[in-house]
Amino acid sequence: MAKCFHLGWFLQGSSIQSWNQPWTGNIADDWMFPSFFMELAKSLERAKFDYVLIEDSSYVGEAWNNSREIYLKNGISVPRQDPAITATLLAQATSRIGIVPTLATFTHHPYLVARLISSLDQISAGRMGWNMVTGSSDFAAKNYGLDALPQHDLRYDMADEYIDCVKQLWASWEPGAIVADAESRTLIDHTKVRQIDFKGKYYASRGPLNSGPSPQGQPVIAQAGGSPRGRAFAARHADTIVASVRGVDAMRDYKADLVHRAIEAGRDPSTIKLLFLIAPIIGGTEEEALIEKKRRSEQDADSIQQRLAFLSKITNIDFSTLDLDQPVPPLTTNGHQQLLEEFIAFAGRRTLRQALSDFNAAGEAIDLVGTPEQIALQMSEVMEQSGGDGFLFSPPNTNRRSVAEVADGLVPALQRLGVVRKAYSHDQFRDNLLAF
Ligand SMILES: Cc1cc2nc3c(=O)[nH]c(=O)nc-3n(C[C@H](O)[C@H](O)[C@H](O)COP(=O)(O)O)c2cc1C
Known part of the structure; x- marks a missing residue:
């Protein structure tokens, strides 16, 4: 199976x-x-x-x-x-x-x-x-x-706290809090909706969430x-x-x-x-797909600046200052670290132009x-x-x-x-x- x-x-x-x-x-x-x-x-x-x-x-x-x-x-x-x-x-x-x-x-x-x-x-x-x-x-x-932005790893430390706060807010309504009991004239059981008093190093929120419980809870x-x-x-x-x-x-x-x-x-x-x-790249026949692949490769070669500009956008590195026909120098980023590291490792001794044409930057x-x-x-x-x-x-x-x-x-x-x-x-x- x-x-x-x-x-x-x-x-x-x-x-x-x-x-x-x-x-x-x-x-x-x-x-x-x-x-x-x-x-x-x-x-x-x-x-x-x-x-x-x-x-x-x-x-x-x-x-x-x-x-x-x-x-x-x-x-x-x-x-x-x-x-x-x-x-x-x-x-x-x-x-x-x-x-x-x-x-x-x-x-x-x-x-x-x-x-x-x-x-x-x-x-x-x-x-x-x-x-x-x-x-x-x-x-x-x-x-x-x-x-x-804060430094790369600090962003994740902050995000740990952030997500903790969000989850506590989502949990501020216990299951069954909405009772909708017409007899006692009670829509919501107030004992099941809690203040969270979240106080972290970076974020704080008192709660409870006022939007009520959600179907998935989280x-x-x-x-x-x-x-x-x-x-x-x-x-x-x-x-x-x-x-x-x-x-x-x-x-x-x-x-x-x-x-x-x-x-x-x-x-x-x-x-x-x-x-x-x-x-x-999907074709009605294999040949059709291969023709489309060729068209895309040609288009990629024509749009080298746009592709580098996209890399610049997510790494904050101005690739326009680098020589396309020289090897890629060591680079660091406070943006998408993983992608940049893979690109540099892949480039090795290739020129920037060659590295870009062989590297699949879209991941x-x-x-x-x-x-x-x-x-x-x-x-x-x-x-x-x-x-x-x-x-x-x-x-x-x-x-x-x-x-x-x-x-x-x-x-x-x-x-x-x-x-x-x-x-x-x-x-x-x-x-x-x-x-x-
Ligand atoms: C499929 C995919 C979707 C992503 N979507 C977004 C997005 O919408 N907005 C954003 O700022 N970053 C997005 N990212 C970037 C990631 O959040 C993350 O910053 C990136 O993968 C680099 O990870 P790192 O910072 O741990 O090196 C995406 C990444 C991938 C692989």
Whole structure:
């Protein structure tokens, strides 16, 4: 019996997707309306996905050449709407799929996150998650009145406390607190709603939460920290981890590391679902897929500056100052540490241009190119070999066609192999996540 695995979709921000790419319709005119996201979520629900994760950042990039030009000109992660708004609309448009907006610890007070996610869990009947991120850019910090983000590992120390506060707020309503007893004229049993008096080193909140209990009690927590400190954090708190590593060996190592860390943190590792990024190139025939792969490679070679600008954005390093035809010098970051370290190690003696053209900066675990049947088989084998729990789709060009290729082409092929679900077995997000 083949191993059953989970599926998620990584939506690159709730706003304009893939501007100036094929099959994107009139995205420049209608990007600000939510219909595409609602259709996307419905399609993924039809394909019985576990969840859609809405990525977010709250600044316009300017790490490349000290300028916002390249980011604005090419629409790199901008414009971008608030993911909590999109999550609300997706909840309304669907009934079974999990929805995971990203909210950063430095942009929201713990009380606000607890209240927002709990309210979203209520209106979605128990289908909400929270992608917990600590941020990576000082430009974003400045938008919130800070001079800079705290140092990388300190951010995770603060996040430990933050999440403790959020969880206590969620637990400030005991089960059964709403009695709705008309006879005694009692809606809520006040003895079951508690003040938490949380006072930490960085955060404080009195509680109780005023939004009331949520269906899941504690909504699903997603995390993506890839550095050693980030992984320790994720192993302690996450219900699902989204990982960007390259190759089956690295996937297997990541899983082994997670199991080890989870046990160390006193958790049952089987309750944490580890999903790996992929961006399959799906064709009606293998030849068609290979042609599309070639087209994308040519496009990548043409857009070397934009790709480096993206690396600049998430590492705060101005790659425009480096010579493309020289080896990559030693670099450090207070942003995405894991990605930068992998890039430097990969680059070795290669020139920056060569390193970038060979390195898969998007972090896909494996190359998948072919027909739905070919890719489905490969995914199933890789999952078996790596011991992971599923895949997170992150196509570079998200549009109605690429969604249909996955939802109506690839997933049915996976279902025929018996490696993904054909029907949801539960109503709530966490229950579906824990179903296998
Ligand atoms: C699939 C995936 C999704 C992520 N989504 C976001 C996001 O929406 N917002 C954000 O600020 N960081 C996001 N990150 C970055 C992580 O939160 C984290 O900073 C990054 O993986 C580097 O980990 P490290 O800081 O422990 O090195 C994401 C990372 C991955 C792999």
